[in-house]
Amino acid sequence: MALNRTWCCTCVGEITFMIKYGKTKSGNQRYICKLCKKTRVENYIYQAYKPDIDKNIIQFTKEGLGIRSTSRILKISTTTVLRRIIVIAKNINHPTISKGKTYEVDEMCTYLGNKRNFIWLVYALNVYLFRK
Numbered sequence: 085m086a087l088n089r090t091w092c093c094t095c096v097g098e099i100t101f102m103i104k105y106g107k108t109k110s111g112n113q114r115y116i117c118k119l120c121k122k123t124r125v126e127n128y129i130y131q132a133y134k135p136d137i138d139k140n141i142i143q144f145t146k147e148g149l150g151i152r153s154t155s156r157i158l159k160i161s162t163t164t165v166l167r168r169i170i171v172i173a174k175n176i177n178h179p180t181i182s183k184g185k186t187y188e189v190d191e192m193c194t195y196l197g198n199k200r201n202f203i204w205l206v207y208a209l210n211v212y213l214f215r216k
Contacts, residue, residue, distance in 0.1 A: 132160040132168075141168050186211045 105116035105123055116123045128134060137158060144154045151169075155162045181187065187208040195201050 130160070131158055132164045138168060138172060141165060142172060145169065181208060 102115035102117050102124065105114045108114055108125060110129055112125050112127055112129070114123055114125050125133075131137065137160070140158055141154060144157065149157070151162050151165050155165045158165070188211050189206065189208045191204055191206045193202060193204055196203055
């Protein structure tokens with residue numbers, strides 16, 4: 085088994101080498117980390133496994149693209165896009181609202197799944213940030 089200089093995403097800070105660990109069904113080389121025993125493929129065929137796909141989803145969402153257009157451009161499934169958006173949204177930190185500043189507050193009512201599951205989205209914008 086030959087050593088490869090492929091990095092392990094869970095053993096950050098450790099000097100580890102991943103070794104060859106067989107092949108996938110499509111014939112791509114699979115590697116395994118010596119420390120944590122996690123496997124990894126160097127070149128995935130399916131686009132959703134690529135490391136920069138979350139950044140692209142965030143960028144397209146900010147630009148106003150819909151779920152289907154995002155999945156069509158990135159060549160991944162719409163359910164994958166939706167699941168990634170949920171994971172990304174759970175990792176967003178709540179902003180701190182300071183006293184003594186002027187905020188503009190707005191709300192929007194929508195629903196999830198069906199029209200009986202109402203949800204309110206409330207957001208506040210710092211007025212001075214946009215008037216400079």
